Amino acid sequence: DVKVTQSSRYLVKRTGEKVFLECVQDMDHENMFWYRQDPGLGLRLIYFSYDVKMKEKGDIPEGYSVSREKKERFSLILESASTNQTSMYLCASSYLREGPEETQYFGPGTRLLVL
């Protein structure tokens, strides 16, 4: 079974704090993704990475950065947390190649509250 784990299920931070969200996958997937999920807005892509040290902006990268130093680990960084970054954050991973095996595997999510 593919496992995608996220470092925290719930997190409470103060405005202005630097926040790290960690994601680890154990399937040697090339692709990794960070989404935020908000009611009525669905999943919106923040950043994705298709290789170590590679990153691509998604649809809403402002206020976020990412780091991928190892293939299995993809970190999302909020440089200075703001209240509008209160959300559910989902990490996902997938193989780079297309085909019947193609699917995104999701982590359990981190619910972040910024006060």
Place this chain on the structure above:
Amino acid sequence: AQTVTQSQPEMSVQEAETVTLSCTYDTSESDYYLFWYKQPPSRQMILVIRQEAYKQQNATENRFSVNFQKAAKSFSLKISDSQLGDAAMYFCAYRRSGGYQKVTFGTGTKLQVIP
């Protein structure tokens, strides 16, 4: 830019009945993939079903099937013999063919199953 629209924020179905969730998308591409993902309450998101645009045959997975209308850019999900465990948020998603492509998600449909 590709967009995915789910016009039904919430739906309900009686146990053992059939329900259809709607999804439309907008793209100028001819080769792409479509997905339905399921997110049960407080549980991880999982892939339900996948369709390649070049295949005319509709995908099926046990009680789940799709009605893929390429010309109309429509991709609905039919759940037969609904079970209590089908209660979840369902997300329609689109991915363009080719490497390094992101997935675009709809806003989701919350399905309630009534015993």
